[in-house]
Amino acid sequence: MNIKNMEELLAAAKSKGPKRVALVAAEDEASLQAVMKAHSKGLALPILIGDKALIRTKAEQAGLALDGAEIVQADDNAQAAALGVKMVHEGKADIVMKGLLHTDVLLKAVLDKENGLRTGKLLSHVSVFEIPAYHKLLFITDVAMNIAPGLEEKKVILQNAVDLYHSFGLNDPKVAVLAAVEEVNEKMTATLDAACLAKMADRKQIKGAIVDGPLAMDNAISLQAALDKGIKSPVAGDADILLCPNIESCNILFKTLLFFTESKLAALVMGAKAPIVLTTRADSFQNKYYSLALGVMAAC
Amino acid sequence: MNIKNMEELLAAAKSKGPKRVALVAAEDEASLQAVMKAHSKGLALPILIGDKALIRTKAEQAGLALDGAEIVQADDNAQAAALGVKMVHEGKADIVMKGLLHTDVLLKAVLDKENGLRTGKLLSHVSVFEIPAYHKLLFITDVAMNIAPGLEEKKVILQNAVDLYHSFGLNDPKVAVLAAVEEVNEKMTATLDAACLAKMADRKQIKGAIVDGPLAMDNAISLQAALDKGIKSPVAGDADILLCPNIESCNILFKTLLFFTESKLAALVMGAKAPIVLTTRADSFQNKYYSLALGVMAAC
Numbered sequence: 001m002n003i004k005n006m007e008e009l010l011a012a013a014k015s016k017g018p019k020r021v022a023l024v025a026a027e028d029e030a031s032l033q034a035v036m037k038a039h040s041k042g043l044a045l046p047i048l049i050g051d052k053a054l055i056r057t058k059a060e061q062a063g064l065a066l067d068g069a070e071i072v073q074a075d076d077n078a079q080a081a082a083l084g085v086k087m088v089h090e091g092k093a094d095i096v097m098k099g100l101l102h103t104d105v106l107l108k109a110v111l112d113k114e115n116g117l118r119t120g121k122l123l124s125h126v127s128v129f130e131i132p133a134y135h136k137l138l139f140i141t142d143v144a145m146n147i148a149p150g151l152e153e154k155k156v157i158l159q160n161a162v163d164l165y166h167s168f169g170l171n172d173p174k175v176a177v178l179a180a181v182e183e184v185n186e187k188m189t190a191t192l193d194a195a196c197l198a199k200m201a202d203r204k205q206i207k208g209a210i211v212d213g214p215l216a217m218d219n220a221i222s223l224q225a226a227l228d229k230g231i232k233s234p235v236a237g238d239a240d241i242l243l244c245p246n247i248e249s250c251n252i253l254f255k256t257l258l259f260f261t262e263s264k265l266a267a268l269v270m271g272a273k274a275p276i277v278l279t280t281r282a283d284s285f286q287n288k289y290y291s292l293a294l295g296v297m298a299a300c
Numbered sequence: 301m302n303i304k305n306m307e308e309l310l311a312a313a314k315s316k317g318p319k320r321v322a323l324v325a326a327e328d329e330a331s332l333q334a335v336m337k338a339h340s341k342g343l344a345l346p347i348l349i350g351d352k353a354l355i356r357t358k359a360e361q362a363g364l365a366l367d368g369a370e371i372v373q374a375d376d377n378a379q380a381a382a383l384g385v386k387m388v389h390e391g392k393a394d395i396v397m398k399g400l401l402h403t404d405v406l407l408k409a410v411l412d413k414e415n416g417l418r419t420g421k422l423l424s425h426v427s428v429f430e431i432p433a434y435h436k437l438l439f440i441t442d443v444a445m446n447i448a449p450g451l452e453e454k455k456v457i458l459q460n461a462v463d464l465y466h467s468f469g470l471n472d473p474k475v476a477v478l479a480a481v482e483e484v485n486e487k488m489t490a491t492l493d494a495a496c497l498a499k500m501a502d503r504k505q506i507k508g509a510i511v512d513g514p515l516a517m518d519n520a521i522s523l524q525a526a527l528d529k530g531i532k533s534p535v536a537g538d539a540d541i542l543l544c545p546n547i548e549s550c551n552i553l554f555k556t557l558l559f560f561t562e563s564k565l566a567a568l569v570m571g572a573k574a575p576i577v578l579t580t581r582a583d584s585f586q587n588k589y590y591s592l593a594l595g596v597m598a599a600c
Contacts, residue, residue, distance in 0.1 A: 249553075
């Protein structure tokens with residue numbers, strides 16, 4: 001069993017929802033569209049935080065009725081972030097969603113020691129792609145949050161993605177730890193980390209996943225490429241999750257998929273007390289909507 | 301002016317060819333097909349090096365006549381590599397092409413101090429992609445040869461790609477030095493190297509190229525993405541060459557394009573006295589043919 005496409009993700013989210021979504025700095029048309037569509041589909045109970053008047057204006061411009069949405073006044077973005085995060089902290093919301101504000105402002109509130117959402121775990125970003133040329137959804141991490149993760153950090157990043165996968169209630173995912181080659185090479189740190197992470201999964205230091213690495217990208221997603229190289233691996237050709245060796249490779253992979261393929265995207269930050277929907281201004285309304293559905297899956 | 305697609309590459313190669321191609325370990329159907337097609341199109345004068353009888357058998361199996369090809373006996377792959385490389389060294393061939401042998405065996409001959417093809421420069425790999433969603437050929441380096449290049453090595457890798465681009469006789473190429481972000485960040489070496497390489501081009505330490513970086517992948521290949529971020533750059537959205545920050549990111553980019561898009565590929569090793577066509581067993585006949593055409597462009 002696995003998740004084939006965004007339609008299946010949406011169906012799973014519908015059967016789990018609705019969840020209370022705190023949209024921080026809600027004065028943004030595409031975010032309002034996404035959250036109100038999620039409302040109409042039974043995914044979300046919207047809490048719109050920001051400048052009340054401006055939120056109403058933006059909604060009008062987008063032709064959106066805000067029926068069923070709670071609107072909470074905030075005088076600036078920092079206050080909006082603090083309010084949204086505090087609502088989750090106090091059990092009054094299930095998901096934080098980023099609207100029209102800088103990521104750092106939101107994360108500052110998330111990391112606040114008193115009213116924030118710290119769990120002691122590293123935060124990490126997980127992208128979920130529907131790629132026309134692949135046979136199921138592909139999770140990719142970490143494109144954005146951790147600059148130069150070492151082994152222990154990679155372990156947490158991997159575990160965060162695995163935990164997200166398990167919110168779908170399926171079998172253990174297959175995780176490919178990527179490198180430039182499939183052999184362990186002392187001169188290539190990515191291959192050493194990969195070998196260690198695979199063994200950590202064998203020893204249950206990483207839980208609920210079938211992990212193999214080092215694997216090159218082709219071995220991870222093409223069985224034929226793996227067979228051509230004589231690689232025997234339970235993950236090869238059928239990866240659910242790709243753990244990238246560094247932020248550069250993940251970022252380039254992410255943007256290559258976005259700009260050079262007709263892929264659909266959902267993305268979340270994991271590792272906090274609640275999932276954080278951290279889309280960017282450039283994301284389409286549709287991708288924000290998928291991200292929100294993914295947030296519903298990840299919410300308690 | 302730029303090179304739009306593989307058809308334009310082939311047309312340019314035809315007007316420059318034919319060049320003498322030493323196919324090392326020629327007992328390989330796809331390589332024989334590529335080199336004999338290149339012969340029929342006026343690109344190549346084939347020199348087939350390997351087990352004469354086996355070469356003839358493979359050609360028969362592929363339905364290929366070997367008219368016009370010189371066949372040179374070699375008793376094993378090491379000898380084939382040494383013979384092919386020596387022919388270039390002595391001015392009897394213009395291009396080395398890898399047939400059915402391990403890359404290290406070929407490179408050992410290339411790097412031989414007496415009869416090899418050293419120039420004192422670093423060898424590096426340049427891939428040239430025709431990507432359906434991009435408006436011209438995109439050069440990508442270095443996917444395979446240099447494990448952890450430092451600044452000086454990146455400079456040579458970049459210059460090798462620029463030199464290859466100039467074999468088409470066009471204006472200076474636009475080079476994007478990739479990182480995960482477009483701002484210089486002391487904690488991210490890729491961004492420091494990128495800033496330095498851009499300045500090295502300003503100071504003519506890198507010649508014949510418009511270089512900018514750090515750029516993220518989206519800024520490099522999408523003008524809209526660059527505008528959204530407020531980036532002013534002569535390269536943004538219109539890169540001819542992408543210099544990747546490390547081998548992992550380049551390898552993942554390369555394989556993502558190969559497996560998840562309908563792209564066409566040509567690839568070469570640059571930096572030796574002659575271009576080396578270093579395709580892999582998994583490459584299609586067609587991609588080997590494009591690589592050979594690219595080799596014709598790079599040959600003296």
